[in-house]
Amino acid sequence: MNQIDWHDYLDGDSAILGGKPIIKGTRLSVEHILGLFASGWTWDEVFKNYPELTKDEVRAAFHYTREAVQDDRLVTLRSRPAGWNSLPTRIFRCSRSGD
Numbered sequence: 685m686n687q688i689d690w691h692d693y694l695d696g697d698s699a700i701l702g703g704k705p706i707i708k709g710t711r712l713s714v715e716h717i718l719g720l721f722a723s724g725w726t727w728d729e730v731f732k733n734y735p736e737l738t739k740d741e742v743r744a745a746f747h748y749t750r751e752a753v754q755d756d757r758l759v760t761l762r763s764r765p766a767g768w769n770s771l772p773t774r775i776f777r778c779s780r781s782g783d
Contacts (some may be wrong), residue, residue, distance in 0.1 A: 688747060689744075690748040692744070694706065694744050694745070707741045707744075708725075714748055714749065726727075730742065
């Protein structure tokens with residue numbers, strides 16, 4: 685599988701989730717994406733509930749996390765000043781039932 689550059693898919697904005705790493709153009713944090721998988725969600729469930737996400741966007745969350753913990757160092761995203769916005773924010777609604 686090809687290596688992807690997570691910088692192409694992730695961003696940080698101090699006005700969105702306090703600057704946590706997010707999927708560009710969304711309010712979905714890397715933490716949330718990883719939490720779905722940690723809770724037992726499958727790839728199919730993630731894409732069923734968040735159809736606007738791409739496989740590369742989700743993979744970028746894993747690549748970012750791998751790099752962040754590699755060699756016991758933290759990789760931070762450059763937080764942008766509050767109100768800065770270069771991309772429209774995509775709003776996702778989760779419709780997963782039963783949890």
